[in-house]
Amino acid sequence: EVQLVESGGGLVQPGGSLRLACAASGFTFSSYWMSWVRQAPGKGLEWVANIKQDGHGAYYLDSLEGRFTISRDNTNNSLYLQMHSLKAEDTAVYYCARAFPASAWPFDYWGQGALVTVSS
C-alpha cells in the first residue's frame, strides 16, 4: 500500500525557516517524480515544487523567489522541503504527492498534509 507521511510542520515567525519531510513507503520511491502541493486555509490547491526521480532536476512555483528548496533521499525513501524567509502567505497545509509513473504530473497519491503557520 502506497503511503506518504509528512512531518515537520508547525508555527514559525515571519522570516523564519522550516523543513518538511515526507516518508514514503509501499512503492519504489526512486522511480517517481515527487511534488509538494499546498493549500492555504479555506483556499484551493497550489503546486509548489517537484523533483525528478534521481534528484537531478527540481522545479518551483515562480512566486517563491528562491526561498524554498526541494530535495530527496532515495536511500531512505524521503522527500524534503526546506523553506526560508517564510511569509504569512506561506501559511498552508503542505502535501507531499507522488506523480504518475514516468511523468511529473498529475498526482495519484497524496500524504495527509503538514500544517505550516507563519505568524508572530
Place this chain on the structure above:
Amino acid sequence: QSVVTQPPSASGTPGQRVTISCSGSNSNIGGNYVHWYQQLSGTAPKLLIFKNTQRPSGVPDRFSGSKSGSSASLAISGLRSEDEADYYCATWDDSLNVGVFGGGTKLTVL
C-alpha cells in the same frame, strides 16, 4: 486566480445527477488531459478521474468525466451524502509550463 475556472459551489439531492464544469483555454485544457480530485472535509485530495475519462480502481462508476474543446466536466450520478466534498479539476498549462488546479467546487448534498 487560477487559469482554469470552476463554479464555487454546486448542489443536489440524493439520487440526482450533478455536473461540475471546468473551463480553460487552448494552452491548458484545450491541449492537455484533465484530471479530477475529490477532497472530503479535513482530508487530502483523492484522485477521482484521470486523463479526462478514466477512473482509478476503487472509484465508483457513478463518477464520470468528459472533455470538449477547452472545457471539461465531472458528472456524479446517483448522488449520495458521502459525495459532499470539494472537487478540483487539474491540467497542464503549456504557457505557464506548470500543472494548474481549478479553484475548486464545493458540492453540497441537500
